[in-house]
Amino acid sequence: MSQKQLDSVTKALSTYPGRDKAIRSLAFYLLLHAPGSVRQKELQALAKQLSGCRLVMRQFNHPSMIKACQMLLQTKKGDPIEYYAGAGVTIIYTVYGVAELIAWLADAGILALDAARWYRYCLYLWIGGMKILVTGAAGFIGSHTVLELVESGYDVFCIDNFVNAVADDQGRPVSLLRVAEITGKQIPFEKCDVCDINQLDEIFKKHKFDGLIHLAALKAVGESVAKPYDYYSNNLVASLNLIKMCQKYGVKNFIFSSSATVYGPPKELPITENSPTGQGITNPYGQTKYMMEQILIDVGKAEPDWNIVLLRYFNPVGAHKSGKIGEDPKGVPNNLMPFVSQVAIGKLPVLTIYGDKFDTPDGTGVRDYIHIVDLAKGHVKALDRIKAKGHIGTEIYNLGTGTGYSVKEMVAAMEKASGRKISTKIGVPRPGDVATVYCDPALAKEKLNWQAEFGLDDMCCDLWRWQTQNPNGFLEA
Numbered sequence: 001m002s003q004k005q006l007d008s009v010t011k012a013l014s015t016y017p018g019r020d021k022a023i024r025s026l027a028f029y030l031l032l033h034a035p036g037s038v039r040q041k042e043l044q045a046l047a048k049q050l051s052g053c054r055l056v057m058r059q060f061n062h063p064s065m066i067k068a069c070q071m072l073l074q075t076k077k078g079d080p081i082e083y084y085a086g087a088g089v090t091i092i093y094t095v096y097g098v099a100e101l102i103a104w105l106a107d108a109g110i111l112a113l114d115a116a117r118w119y120r121y122c123l124y125l126w127i128g129g130m131k132i133l134v135t136g137a138a139g140f141i142g143s144h145t146v147l148e149l150v151e152s153g154y155d156v157f158c159i160d161n162f163v164n165a166v167a168d169d170q171g172r173p174v175s176l177l178r179v180a181e182i183t184g185k186q187i188p189f190e191k192c193d194v195c196d197i198n199q200l201d202e203i204f205k206k207h208k209f210d211g212l213i214h215l216a217a218l219k220a221v222g223e224s225v226a227k228p229y230d231y232y233s234n235n236l237v238a239s240l241n242l243i244k245m246c247q248k249y250g251v252k253n254f255i256f257s258s259s260a261t262v263y264g265p266p267k268e269l270p271i272t273e274n275s276p277t278g279q280g281i282t283n284p285y286g287q288t289k290y291m292m293e294q295i296l297i298d299v300g301k302a303e304p305d306w307n308i309v310l311l312r313y314f315n316p317v318g319a320h321k322s323g324k325i326g327e328d329p330k331g332v333p334n335n336l337m338p339f340v341s342q343v344a345i346g347k348l349p350v351l352t353i354y355g356d357k358f359d360t361p362d363g364t365g366v367r368d369y370i371h372i373v374d375l376a377k378g379h380v381k382a383l384d385r386i387k388a389k390g391h392i393g394t395e396i397y398n399l400g401t402g403t404g405y406s407v408k409e410m411v412a413a414m415e416k417a418s419g420r421k422i423s424t425k426i427g428v429p430r431p432g433d434v435a436t437v438y439c440d441p442a443l444a445k446e447k448l449n450w451q452a453e454f455g456l457d458d459m460c461c462d463l464w465r466w467q468t469q470n471p472n473g474f475l476e477a
């Protein structure tokens with residue numbers, strides 16, 4: 001190539017207005033979506049080459065970058081708006097360039113870092129962080145979800161009314177303070193009851209949310225039977241208020257925390273998203289989840305430009321591997337695993353197994369237990385999908401592992417993780433309990449590129465670490 005040709009190529013590359021945005025975006029798109037593709041290997045190789053190509057092309061921009069910096073220095077005294085705008089853009093590009101270089105070096109095996117994560121950071125820098133309102137943020141699912149959101153580059157704003165969370169002496173949520181400790185980032189929080197529409201309005205007025213994750217709800221199955229009014233009014237009013245605020249302030253991305261309970265007693269196994277819902281739900285808590293699904297599905301039809309994702313959780317257990325956040329039930333736990341770990345640590349004397357005559361291999365109930373961190377990541381993936389696609393309408397996903405374990409298997413796994421004997425006795429079946437529940441998580445794998453990564457041992461070891469490091473939950477903080 002002659003010098004003249006080289007000069008014109010260099011000039012074209014450094015002045016092309018879109019520069020390599022298209023290549024870069026395509027590379028990230030392929031990296032994020034290739035795992036579900038049949039031509040996964042080829043696509044990933046192509047993505048790597050495109051990304052490498054981007055780095056090479058960047059070199060051509062160096063002279064123009066230097067010139068831009070010179071111009072920036074010259075405009076300093078003249079026009080402050082031009083100066084600060086220029087400085088802002090230069091800083092963003094520099095941060096982006098460094099993140100991308102790290103991603104590429106990790107991808108090439110030169111740096112021992114998680115390349116996918118660094119590519120994701122680039123993507124977030126490029127598109128800009130989305131600001132997500134998280135309701136019920138200080139709870140078990142909330143705190144883990146906030147942590148994963150922050151780690152993935154999302155901006156969060158957290159609200160909680162402390163109905164099921166612990167505050168320190170200054171009224172701050174202890175779980176989210178721990179999340180701040182783990183992530184090294186501040187977690188913005190305001191105490192708010194989602195049923196208080198005026199307070200909610202103030203919050204929506206102050207912040208420009210790009211989406212929300214609605215987790216705030218009363219959730220004790222037995223209590224809901226005793227206090228149906230509280231459950232219907234709290235869970236439904238809270239959700240309706242949020243829908244109203246979203247309409248008023250133009251927030252169009254709504255992730256809702258639903259539950260496997262909407263399927264009622266399963267008619268088929270594994271349960272898919274197309275399995276029938278709403279039949280045989282035995283308690284008001286489950287009914288509120290089902291009703292909210294119906295309401296959101298209708299809102300999705302009336303607001304075609306909204307994105308609504310209904311996440312049907314199976315049985316979340318475990319804790320973050322740091323041992324700093326975990327499930328902190330008030331009083332005697334209703335769910336199996338918090339009960340089991342409290343027996344293991346000696347806070348409770350014995351676990352009553354609710355029936356051993358079910359039609360299962362060992363006679364005890366079988367459930368699809370999922371590690372809380374996997375569950376939390378499902379929310380991030382739902383937002384990633386909205387971000388990547390722009391518009392998805394209303395979608396529903398099962399978040400489970402697809403594997404069922406019995407009560408006896410769970411107790412044995414916890415004995416192994418804790419190294420302690422867990423006393424059990426056989427009781428009568430709990431009203432409404434069914435023999436076996438587990439899901440088919442294939443749709444979430446296909447569309448969200450999400451699947452549970454942690455197994456039974458991780459669930460029990462992480463739960464045990466949380467339990468031993470925090471024998472009284474968040475109270476001693």
Ligand SMILES: CC(=O)N[C@H]1[C@@H](OP(=O)(O)OP(=O)(O)OC[C@H]2O[C@@H](n3ccc(=O)[nH]c3=O)[C@H](O)[C@@H]2O)O[C@H](CO)[C@H](O)[C@@H]1O
Nearest residue numbers: 221259261315316334335336339352353354365367407433
């Ligand atoms: C019908 C229903 O709405 N179920 C809720 C309940 O599911 P599950 O009833 O599936 O969860 P769970 O943790 O209460 O029980 C799991 C299994 O352990 C058994 N067990 C439980 C406690 C105990 O002290 N002894 C014992 O043997 C129980 O019979 C079942 O076979 O909790 C989930 C959260 O994790 C969801 O909120 C579900 O919506």
